[in-house]
Amino acid sequence: MAACGANADVRRPVRGIDVVIIGAGHNGLAMSHCLAALGIDHVVLERGEVANAWRRERWDSLHLLTPNWLSRLPGYRYNGDDPDGYMSREEVVAFIASYARASLAPVLTGTTVTRLQTEGTGYRVSTDRGDWCCRAVVIASGAFNQPVVPRLAADLPAGIAQLTPFSYRNPSQIEDGGVLVVGASATGLQLADELQRAGRAVTLAVGEHVRIPRVYRGRDIQWWMHAAGLLDQRHDALPNGPDDLARARAVASPQLVGSRERPIVDLNVLGAEGVRIVGRLAGVRDGKALFSGSLRNVCALADLKMHRLLTTLDDWAAACGYADGLTPGERFEATHIAFSPATSLNLEREGIRTVIWATGFRPDYGWLAIPVLDRKGGIRHHGGVVDAPGLYVMGLPFLRRRKSSFIHGAEDDARELAAHLVGHLQAQSRRYRERMAL
């Protein structure tokens, strides 16, 4: 039933199938599970092993930011003995790998997609191990394929080691002395904390960020977000429509650490540990790092936003009469800023030998030969339905719901997109039959 054209390259093996899923992380596997349940023939192509990014592209101490009880996938849920814990990197790998086995997902590992193009009314997926022709494609290759490093990285003096969250593993890699961590979202915050505790002198450059407490009124913040329905907010139901959605999709991951002790780690805690807090890295000139004078305002924005969220949660609890085990509402101290935060540092004089870029991640669509990217390189889609019939994407921030980029966010998205995909296949078959009948 696959739409392979006559111009197939005879030198490469070509196989036909209804659906190709690119990527065997939790999103690709969730989609595979849903398609299997609907009886749709498909294959999951995986460049490495199942849960590859979690195996190879994450630092050692990383834990999920969501508690175990929230970790679920279609037909599968966490059943360990620590529902309130947070999975380590290895545990996430084991969780996803055991899901792949349990759901008998048709995964081809060690198969790297090199090109995706349209062919006839379907698609051709080229890999380093032959081509696939198919009627629909689900891109589940992830939102965090490449660390984003700003252009000014090139202006750093040659003697300074530069790492990204992909090359950083643990503090033993880092020379003694000073470290500049650039970015204070979940990644930068965690690495600054870990390195300062390991005895390095950390400077943390802070731009816009999202501050939320790990625990609020005795409950994990993710319990609140989940119970109050904030994680289920849909992409097409935000008050200010596309504007709100664009903003929500660009929001960085919140300042959280997944640790059994559930500590609140924020800029005040890091400051007390001895981390030097400075503004956004705005430039490097003559061996000096220049930091924005906007530090006070980005912190004020984050404090105000956090307190608006907490007010929303308090109002929700009051409105639904929820009081079970809740301690009284509280407000957290404003972020302390040094009397005069540094706006420039001479890297050599300060003994800063290493810079870690915790400046975000982006997907890699280098293999995507279909014009569906916007001018900033993002994929154009409406809730995961890409602007090309039969092409879908999963796992991007706020794809269909606020929880879309979470592990437990894959389930609803996969079910809905699988249903849409089946509708597409059926409509295509109907058109085909009508044409044949003529």
Place this chain on the structure above:
Amino acid sequence: MNTLIATASADNGVNVEALLGARQALSEAPEAAQFKWRASCEWIRGTRARTHIDSFFGLGEEQRRKQVHHVETDHPEIFAAEDHGATPVEIVLSGLAGCLTAGIAAVAQNRNIQLHSVKATLEAGMDLQGILGIDGDVRNGFDGVKVTYAIDANASREEIEALVAQSQKRSAVFDIITNPTDVSVVVA
């Protein structure tokens, strides 16, 4: 906060519909968003100079305003000058104040918050050992700027703080002052 008043239409004299329309249009035509701001300045005598502000480029073409604006700059008498105009660094403060205040009005309008009065006082510290070349470790410019707003509006304190924070986030002059800018000064 009186919710009856808050739900009525605020009027701060800002045409938010036009601004949002421009935002929409420019997001679809990013090349029209490329502006060039200009000024020309002529030395008069001593530390006195006069700057003329007239044309600018934007929306893909040359733009001319209704009238030419002038800004005269000089220095106070303790600098052995004649004080014919504000010191250039004070003009920088007025730029920051004007930019943030306009932003507050626009954000308030967009959030349907009626402003009654908005007053800012600004203070910037400077160590003159920098510009006088006494100590090479001292920078020429401000060592800090403090802006204090007194705002009377139909809004809670938190809402007013959020207005002021959002205005900074979207302010051109705040960005110009807080972040490095590449400046080239050449002799024609």
